[in-house]
Amino acid sequence: MPEPHEDPDVVSRRIARESLSQDDPTGWFDRLYAAAEDGAAVVPWDRGTAHPMLIEWVDESHPDGTGKTALIVGAGTGWDAELIADLGYETTAFDISPTAVQTARRNHPDSKAQYVTADLLAPPAEWHRAYDLVVEIYTVQALPIDLQPAAIKQVGEQVAPDGTLLVIAASRPDDVPDSEVEGPPWPLTRAAIQSFSTPDLRLIQLDQSPSPVDPTILRWRAEYLRD
Ligand SMILES: C[S@@+](CC[C@H](N)C(=O)[O-])C[C@H]1O[C@@H](n2cnc3c(N)ncnc32)[C@H](O)[C@@H]1O
Structure with missing residues (x-):
């Protein structure tokens, strides 16, 4: 207490x-x-608004969610899910925390998104390759490094054919060994960002930019496309 x-x-x-x-x-x-x-x-991490790099991606890509589905990973209190649902995507937003899910529903009583409790490491079978857009922001890095490969695999597994995966994460230099990272969070190396891709889930854009709040913190924005 x-x-x-x-x-x-x-x-x-x-x-x-x-x-x-x-x-x-x-x-x-x-x-x-x-x-x-x-x-x-x-x-x-509760910003009271969508993540600025997600807003930036939407402004650049103008995605039209009409007739499409989206999955928001580790959705927290729902601000990113609301942005995506407002673009027309039939949006499922999930979090392992039932209290986060309740808070998201309360924050957004008129939401078009569906908020559910689920574990990224054991997602419902019906989500497999079912989403035209998967958005992952800061969930993988919130897990200890030994769990990250399984989490990364599950994020990618939910992307439908022709679907897009967007990953936003704090970045860690490749030469900083795992043992020196005192998480949470455990920011992602370039190798970890590359490991979201598979032979049919291709990394099509990768940007690294400083946080406006603390320019010493660099963040990844990575976009992948399923064949
Ligand atoms: C650092 S927060 C980021 C929240 C949100 N994506 C954002 O950027 O504001 C990580 C979120 O992932 C959720 N989370 C952690 N492990 C998870 C898991 N295995 N499955 C689903 N959600 C998880 C946490 O409850 C938390 O809401």
Whole structure:
């Protein structure tokens, strides 16, 4: 339980550390969202708006979601899902945290998106290759490095033929060894970004840009296309 008047940032970090030290790499997300509901913690990634790099991609690509489906991975409180649903995509947004899903539904009572609880590491079979657009922002990097290859594989598996995958992630130089990364998060190397691609899911665009908040942090924006 948080101490009275404890700094919400400190509480957030402590909740993550406790779960990870108990070998429970995903349990902390729901505890964090629940503590945030009570005002005892902050959800550090909750921007109250869609991710600026997703907005940028939409502005550049002008995707038309009419008659298409979209899957938002680790959707948190729903801001990215709302942007995509408003483009006409029949949007499914999922998160492992039931409290995040409840918060997203409450934040967006008139939403056209469907918010569901699911685990990226064991997704429903009917999602397999079912989505014309899959959006993954900061979920893989929130998982310890040993879980990332399985998570990356599952992200790609949900992209339909002719579908697009968009990945936005913090970037880590390739020469920084795994053992030196004190997550969460565990930012993605170029090799990790390249590993989303398979023989029929091709990386078609890769950009790296500094965060406007902290220019020492670089972020990937990667787009893949399924043949
Ligand atoms: C760093 S947050 C990013 C949230 C959102 N994508 C954003 O950019 O604001 C990671 C999110 O992924 C969710 N998450 C973590 N592991 C997951 C898993 N295995 N399956 C589904 N969601 C997961 C967390 O609950 C959290 O909402």
